[in-house]
Every structure is written in C-alpha cells, then in structure tokens.
Amino acid sequence: DAEGELVAAITDPPDDEYDDDEDEDEEKNSLMIELSAPSSSSSSSSPYYNGNRRPISRPLGRLADEYSVPPPRSICIAIASLALLFGGVFHLGRSRGGGGGGGGGENRAEEGAAKSTTAERKFTMERLVGARAEANKILSLLEGYYFGEETATKMLMKSWQDPWEFDDVSWPEKRERNVKLIDTIARALVDDDQTTFLIGSIGSSVMAGHDNCHYDSYPAQFERLWRPVWNAAGMDFVFQDGGEGGGCGDSFQNQGMCITQNVSPDVDMVHWSWTYFGEASMEVESLVRWTQLLPKQPPVHQFIVGTTDGKGSQLTTHYAKTGLNGFHMRTAFDNGGHDYASEQNRPTDPFDRFGWGYVGDGYHNTTRYGELETDSVRRDSLGVVMRNWHPGPMGFQIAADAFTYVYTQALLLALDLIEAEMNDGRDPRDTWSASKRVPLTKADLPAPILCDPEYCTVDEPPKCLNFELPTFGVAGAKVEDPNDESNPYKGSLQNWTVWHAPNDLWYMVDGDDVAFFQNREDKDICRHLDACGGVSAQSVDDGTVVFRLPKMSVGLVILCGMYEGIAANDIFINNTKIEISYNTVPMNREEMDIYPWAGKCTRLMKRFPTSGGISETPTGHAYLGIKVLSDMDRPFRITQVITL
Numbered sequence: 112d113a114e115g116e117l118v119a120a121i122t123d124p125p126d127d128e129y130d131d132d133e134d135e136d137e138e139k140n141s142l143m144i145e146l147s148a149p150s151s152s153s154s155s156s157s158p159y160y161n162g163n164r165r166p167i168s169r170p171l172g173r174l175a176d177e178y179s180v181p182p183p184r185s186i187c188i189a190i191a192s193l194a195l196l197f198g199g200v201f202h203l204g205r206s207r208g209g210g211g212g213g214g215g216g217e218n219r220a221e222e223g224a225a226k227s228t229t230a231e232r233k234f235t236m237e238r239l240v241g242a243r244a245e246a247n248k249i250l251s252l253l254e255g256y257y258f259g260e261e262t263a264t265k266m267l268m269k270s271w272q273d274p275w276e277f278d279d280v281s282w283p284e285k286r287e288r289n290v291k292l293i294d295t296i297a298r299a300l301v302d303d304d305q306t307t308f309l310i311g312s313i314g315s316s317v318m319a320g321h322d323n324c325h326y327d328s329y330p331a332q333f334e335r336l337w338r339p340v341w342n343a344a345g346m347d348f349v350f351q352d353g354g355e356g357g358g359c360g361d362s363f364q365n366q367g368m369c370i371t372q373n374v375s376p377d378v379d380m381v382h383w384s385w386t387y388f389g390e391a392s393m394e395v396e397s398l399v400r401w402t403q404l405l406p407k408q409p410p411v412h413q414f415i416v417g418t419t420d421g422k423g424s425q426l427t428t429h430y431a432k433t434g435l436n437g438f439h440m441r442t443a444f445d446n447g448g449h450d451y452a453s454e455q456n457r458p459t460d461p462f463d464r465f466g467w468g469y470v471g472d473g474y475h476n477t478t479r480y481g482e483l484e485t486d487s488v489r490r491d492s493l494g495v496v497m498r499n500w501h502p503g504p505m506g507f508q509i510a511a512d513a514f515t516y517v518y519t520q521a522l523l524l525a526l527d528l529i530e531a532e533m534n535d536g537r538d539p540r541d542t543w544s545a546s547k548r549v550p551l552t553k554a555d556l557p558a559p560i561l562c563d564p565e566y567c568t569v570d571e572p573p574k575c576l577n578f579e580l581p582t583f584g585v586a587g588a589k590v591e592d593p594n595d596e597s598n599p600y601k602g603s604l605q606n607w608t609v610w611h612a613p614n615d616l617w618y619m620v621d622g623d624d625v626a627f628f629q630n631r632e633d634k635d636i637c638r639h640l641d642a643c644g645g646v647s648a649q650s651v652d653d654g655t656v657v658f659r660l661p662k663m664s665v666g667l668v669i670l671c672g673m674y675e676g677i678a679a680n681d682i683f684i685n686n687t688k689i690e691i692s693y694n695t696v697p698m699n700r701e702e703m704d705i706y707p708w709a710g711k712c713t714r715l716m717k718r719f720p721t722s723g724g725i726s727e728t729p730t731g732h733a734y735l736g737i738k739v740l741s742d743m744d745r746p747f748r749i750t751q752v753i754t755l
Contacts, residue, residue, distance in 0.1 A: 232540060233303045233345060236533060241343035242300075243526050246519045249340065253516050256479065262447060266509070267516040270443035271436050272419060273427045275517050277524065284431035289521070291410055291434035296518070297525035298407070298543045299379055300344055308341050311351040311374025311409075311583060313366050314384035317416060318354025320507070321619040322498035324628065324637035327478075328352065329414065329502070330382075333511035340522065351375060351583045352640060354384070356619060359579055359643040359750065363391045364708035365671050367398045368753045369575035371405070372584040379407055382514075384414040387500060392426060393561040394707075399430050400559065401572035403551050410434025414510055416502060418442045429560055438513050440506055441465070444496075449473035470494040471505075478508045492623040565718070566667060566755060574661045576752040578644040580611060588752040590646065591657040591734065599695050600736050604654025610748060611644040645673055645748030648739050655738040658752050666719030668693070668735065669753035671712040675745050680705055682747075683713040689747065690738045691715060711750065 257263035268275040273288065280286040299308045312318050312330060320328025330352040341348040353373040355361060363385040366373065374381060381402050385391055399411050410433060418441045427435050445451070451473065455463050464473055470491050471477075477484070481493030481504065495503030502510070532539040541547075553568045566573075574587025591598045593605035617625050620637045628634040646656055660668070670691075672682045683691065684703050691698045698715055706714035715735075737749065 230303075232301070232538065234301050234529070234539070235345075236530070238343065238345045239526055239530055239533075242340055243523065245340040245343040246523050246526070249336065249515060249519050253512055256512075257447070257474075263516065265446040265448075266443045267513040270419070270440075270446050270513065271438050271517075272413075272415075272424060273431075273436055275436075275520075277520050284428050287431040288427075288434055288436060289524075291432060292518070292521040293524045293528070294543070295379055295407070295410060295434070296522050297528055297539075298545070298548065299346070300525060301529060301539045301543045302545060303540065304545075305346070307347045307349050309349050309351065309375060309378045310380045310382060311378040312353050312382035312384070313363075313370060313373050314354040314382070314414070315362075315386070315388060316354065316356040316619070317386055317501055318352065318382070318384040318414070319356055319619070319639055319641045320352070320354065320501075321356055321639065322501040322621050323503060323507070324620055324624040325352075325639045326636040327493065327504040327507060327624075328354075329507035329510040329514075330354075332478075332504075332507055333514055336511055337515045337518065340519065350382075351378070351581075353581060353583065355579060355581075355641040356639075357388075359641075360673060360711040361579070361671075361750075362388050362708050362710065363394045365669070365712050365751060365753065367394045367401075368573045368669070368707065368755075369577045369582075369751060370398060370401055370584075371572050372575045372577050372582050372586050375583045376585055377406055378409050380409045381411045382414060383411060384416075386414075386416040393563075395435075396426055396430070396559060397562040397567040399426070399433050399435050400556055400562070400567045401569075403433055403556060404570065404572050406545075408433070408548065408551060410436075412514070413437030415439045416441065416500075416506070418445065425560065429557060438510060440502060440510055443509050443513060444472055447474055465497050467497060467499055468495055468503075469497070472496050472509075475505070478504050486627060488623055489627045492621065492627070498621055565665060569664055569755065571664055571755075573667070573753055573755040574663075575754075576658065578609060578611075578646055578748075578750050580642040580644055581640040587661045587754055588658040588735070591659040593657070597659075597732060598657055599734055600655055600657045603738075604652065605657060606653045607646050607648045607656040608653075609644070610647040610746070612642045614639070614642050643673065643750070645750040647746045647748045649743050649746045651739050651742055653739050655736045656749070658735040660733040660735055660752075660754050663719070663733070663754050665755045666716055667714070667753070667755040668716040669706065669712055669714050669751070670735075670737075670749055671708070671751040671753070673711065673748040673750055680709075680713075682711065683715075686747075688739065688741045688743055690736075690740055692736045692738070693720070694734055695736065712753075 253267065254260045254263045257266050273284065275289075276282075276285055277289060280289065296308075299305055310330075316322075318328075318330070319325075320331070325331060330350040334348060334350040338348040351374055355366070363383075367383075370381070381398070383395065383398065395411070395413070402409050402411055412434070413436070415437050417439060419439045427437070449472075451464060454473075455461055463469065464471065471494055475482075475494075477490050477494035481490050484490040484493060493504045496505045497503055529539045529543075532542055552570050556568065559567050576586045576588040576590075590607075591600075593603075594601065616634065616638050617629075619639050620628075624637060628637050648654075648656065670683055674682045674686070683689070684700050684705075691700075693716070702716075704714050706712060735752070739747070
C-alpha cells in the first residue's frame with residue numbers, strides 16, 4: 112500500500128558526487144527526505160505517525176521536498192541516485208552554506224519570495240544567514256575547546272545512550288531520532304507566532320544546580336551558550352529549569368506526573384534528570400508517552416551524571432521516533448582520553464578528579480568563562496568538577512556543551528531544509544506550519560514496554576496542582592472559592608493557607624561563591640529557583656480545603672503531602688486527624704494505597720467510582736475535600752493533587 116509513503120526523485124546528479132556504495136546512499140537520501148516531512152517529525156512509513164507525499168525535483172544537494180505522490184519512474188530515479196552524500200550533511204550548513212547553500216543564495220530566495228502569495232514571513236533569508244553564522248561560531252568554539260572535531264564528537268556526541276550520528280543513517284532508529292530533532296527546530300524557526308525556543312526541565316537537585324551558584328548550573332550555562340543563535344534568528348532561547356531538591360520528599364515517580372504544570376505546555380523540548388533516585392525506566396516511558404500528547408510533541412532528553420550502562424537502550428530504541436535520548440556526563444569526560452584511573456591508582460598521592468571539590472577535569476583547569484575571571488577563588492570555584500554528589504561548574508559545562516553541540520548540528524540541517532524551500536520558491540511555513548503537525552492519540556503510540564497501560568496509554572497526560580516551586584505550566588485541580596455557588600462544601604470552614612519554604616538567597620549555594628558574591632550587586636544570579644510548598648493546616652479551625660478537579664479520563668486521584676517525619680502511609684491513610692471526601696462522601700481508607708511514591712503520595716482512587724454517592728457529580732464537577740478533625744502538633748501540608 113503506497114498510501115502515506117514518502118518517496119523522492121532526485122534529478123541531474125553531478126558526476127563528481129557519485130559514490131560506490133548504493134545502499135548507503137539510498138539510506139542517506141531517505142533520511143534527508145524524511146527531514147522535511149510535515150508530519151510529526153518522522154516519515155510516513157512510521158507505524159504511529161502519518162505523513163504526506165510529494166516528489167523532489169531540484170538541483171542536487173538541496174534537502175527539502177514537495178509533498179505529492181510521485182510517478183513510478185520517480186521512485187526508480189530516487190533509488191538509483193547516489194548523489195546526496197549524507198556523510199557530510201551537517202557540513203552542508205557549515206561549509207557549503209552561508210548565503211548560497213549549494214545554489215542560489217539570497218538572490219534566488221528573493222526571486223522565489225516574489226512568487227509567493229503568502230504574507231511576509233518572520234524568518235527571512237537574512238535571519239537564516241545570521242543564524243547559520245552564529246551556529247558555525249559555536250561549533251568552531253567547541254571544537255577548538257575540545258581539541259578538534261574528532262575529540263569533540265567523541266566527548267559531546269558519543270557519550271549519549273544512543274550516540275548521535277548525523278553522518279551515518281544506516282540504522283533506522285538513528286535516522287528517526289535525527290528527523291525528530293531537526294523537525295522540532297525547523298518548526299520553531301518558521302512559525303510566525305513563535306518568538307522563543309523553549310526547553311523545560313524536571314529533575315532533582317542536580318537539575319536545580321545545588322551546591323553551586325545557580326548561574327553555573329547546566330541550564331543557565333546552556334541558555335547563555337545557545338541563545339545567540341536564536342537571537343540571530345529573530346527569536347529568544349529560554350530554558351525553564353524546573354529542578355527541585357530532594358528535601359521536599361519528591362522523586363521522579365510523582366514529579367513526572369506533574370509535567371504539564373512543572374513546565375510550560377508549549378515547550379519545544381523536555382529535559383529530565385534524576386540520577387541518584389534509582390531505576391526510572393517505567394517513569395521515563397510514561398513521561399515520553401505523555402509529552403507526545405503535548406501540542407509540540409517535545410523530544411525528551413535526559414542528563415545523567417554517571418557513565419553509560421546500557422539500561423536505557425531498550426527505551427531509546429523503542430521510542431526513537433519521539434527523539435528520546437540521554438547524555439552521560441562521566442562518559443563524556445572519559446571519551447576525551449584522559450587517564451583518570453592512573454591518577455586514582457597512583458602509589459603515592461592518588462587523587463580523584465570526581466571527588467568532592469577537585470579543581471580541573473584533566474583537560475582544563477576552569478570553565479571557559481572562568482578563564483576570564485580575575486578573582487582566583489571564583490576562578491577555582493568555576494573549575495570544580497563535582498561538589499558532593501552534584502556536578503560543579505566544570506561538570507555542568509560539559510553537559511551544556513554536549514546539548515549545544517548536538518542541537519546546533521541539527522539546527523544547521525534545519526536551516527538547509529528551510530533555505531531549500533526558499534530557493535525553490537516555496538514558503539517554508541507551508542511545510543512546517545503548526546497545522547501540519549499531526550496531533551497524536553494513544554492509538555498512535557507504540558505499545559508500552561514497562562509502564563501501566565491504564566495510565567500511560569491515554570489521550571491526555573496527567574494534570575497536577577503542584578504547590579512546590581518552580582512551576583511554569585498550567586495547574587489541573589484548583590482550590591475552590593469557599594463562597595462559590597458550585598462548591599458542595601460551601602458554608603463550612605475553609606481556612607487552609609498556602610505555604611512556601613522561606614529559602615534565602617544563599618540556599619544551596621557553595622561557600623566559596625557566597626564569599627565571592629555576597630557584597631556584589633549581581634549576587635541574585637546565585638539564587639536557586641526551587642522551594643518546598645503546600646497548602647497547609649494544623650487546627651480544627653482551618654476546616655476543609657476543597658479542590659475542584661479537572662476533567663479526567665481514567666479517574667485516578669493522587670494526593671502527595673508533607674507531614675514532618677511521617678511517611679506517605681501515615682500522612683493520609685492512617686491519619687485519623689483528617690477526613691478525605693470525594694463529592695462530599697467520605698472515602699474508604701481501605702481502598703487507598705501508596706502510589707506512586709512511598710515517600711509522600713497516596714492513591715485515593717485508581718479509576719472512576721461506578722456506584723454509590725461517591726460516583727455522583729450533581730454540579731457537573733468532581734470535588735475533593737480534606738477536613739481537619741482534630742488539632743495537630745505540626746503543620747499538615749498537601750503538596751500535589753494529581754489527576755488522570
């Protein structure tokens with residue numbers, strides 16, 4: 112069945128670009144065609160993405176296509192063509208781009224624009240050329256810093272769960288992952304309504320940047336390094352750092368379910384980091400499936416402090432079309448060739464560069480911006496690889512560099528694709544508009560491997576009301592107005608209050624940086640964003656807190672809380688000082704269980720009730736009430752309300 116297949120005819124290949132390996136070039140051609148598909152970042156042969164079709168007819172070396180059904184002869188030409196050497200495809204943007212990109216440049220694009228009847232576009236050829244120039248500067252910077260392209264590639268691209276290879280597309284999963292990343296960037300560039308490329312993250316204290324000045328965390332370093340490229344494109348680049356320290360009792364098990372509030376719903380990409388919290392494959396799979404239901408279907412990339420161990424390969428392969436991958440910091444350092452083992456095993460004065468507070472990674476003694484620092488204490492602080500179990504600025508720098516290096520190469524490919532559309536007289540917005548991104552449903556996703564299908568094979572991700580900080584998205588449940596006419600608890604005491612931990616400026620900042628910044632005007636750049644929080648009560652006079660629950664598809668309701676020194680089982684299930692009711696009907700504690708995280712969360716309902724008063728919703732909305740029955744010796748706090 113040819114329906115949905117994307118094929119291409121490539122005409123007039125110059126003799127000097129033929130190659131002897133037909134199968135390899137056929138694979139390369141296939142990827143380059145997929146890259147410009149208007150569907151959900153993958154070819155139409157995908158089992159869960161749909162695509163449109165149209166043949167290529169353009170000078171050799173251009174990457175974009177026109178979507179329509181090709182004649183049979185075109186298919187033969189595509190198969191026979193050996194001309195597009197994908198082995199240098201990211202080099203197209205680097206060495207052959209910059210105004211012409213293989214034929215025409217700005218003059219030709221202007222001629223094509225004159226043929227277009229669409230409105231003036233935001234992303235012009237001038238901005239394309241500027242973005243390409245900035246991207247090339249970044250690649251040159253990083254390759255110079257890491258001792259040449261070969262070593263930079265080993266350290267920054269080969270240190271992922273599935274190493275990135277933009278110049279080898281013989282593996283379908285690599286091709287599909289490349290397609291997803293490049294397509295994500297291309298769509299952002301040409302969208303007239305998008306002014307910011309947005310990455311959102313969830314994670315632990317590593318993501319938050321604890322034991323460092325926040326300015327030195329990898330999200331902050333990454334944002335500063337990559338922003339000039341987007342500025343040249345007429346846009347901004349923002350990294351929403353949703354990392355949160357472990358002191359609030361959270362883990363990936365409950366925070367992943369809060370993805371739609373912890374990050375903005377219109378993120379282009381999602382980062383995740385929970386290095387020290389145990390095996391998370393099931394939760395990663397759930398997160399990947401839920402994020403593909405967001406408007407922009409963002410790829411999920413992990414930041415892992417340790418070495419590659421193969422544990423994530425099953426998921427990265429299964430979900431290659433979603434872009435899933437993970438960067439391993441320690442592997443990146445090892446791949447540079449420095450002999451860390453000999454230093455640790457020296458008969459005299461052995462040392463471990465990954466021990467707490469060690470300055471210098473074996474390649475450099477401080478970060479690039481640390482090299483410009485005149486204060487020796489601050490310069491040495493910026494050279495720390497690890498502080499406690501958290502990376503220091505040097506560890507965070509290589510993470511920021513790795514994400515930037517990979518994404519910049521994908522961006523250059525996206526620029527080539529967009530330029531090809533312009534040069535051929537087509538409007539790139541027609542190829543990568545938001546309307547061309549096919550919305551996904553649970554039926555479009557592959558069968559889950561590890562996660563519970565009842566909760567991870569759904570048409571909408573979970574919703575969350577998260578009182579902890581920071582959050583950048585949209586809350587699911589809401590605290591109902593005590594006087595709202597629809598509030599079934601109206602007339603009862605409802606005096607709970609919102610609480611946040613009063614962290615000061617120097618919360619989780621290392622001592623050297625406190626000493627350096629404490630008298631400076633710019634000291635606020637050290638402030639971390641995270642803080643524990645909850646809706647709080649302690650006295651009978653606080654009465655009931657009422658949550659109006661959002662629309663649910665499954666009927667899953669979870670409460671997470673903080674009750675100092677008490678685990679989840681006693682926060683809610685065995686706590687006789689509170690009453691939990693659903694639509695005013697007291698809930699049966701024997702039907703509750705600990706889920707998803709024993710530290711603080713209880714599953715009140717697994718699915719919708721089907722009988723009794725608890726199943727009735729006379730106002731059309733479901734309500735959850737938590738009432739204080741007797742005074743408590745310490746504050747009782749609800750930190751998250753999770754629904755699905």
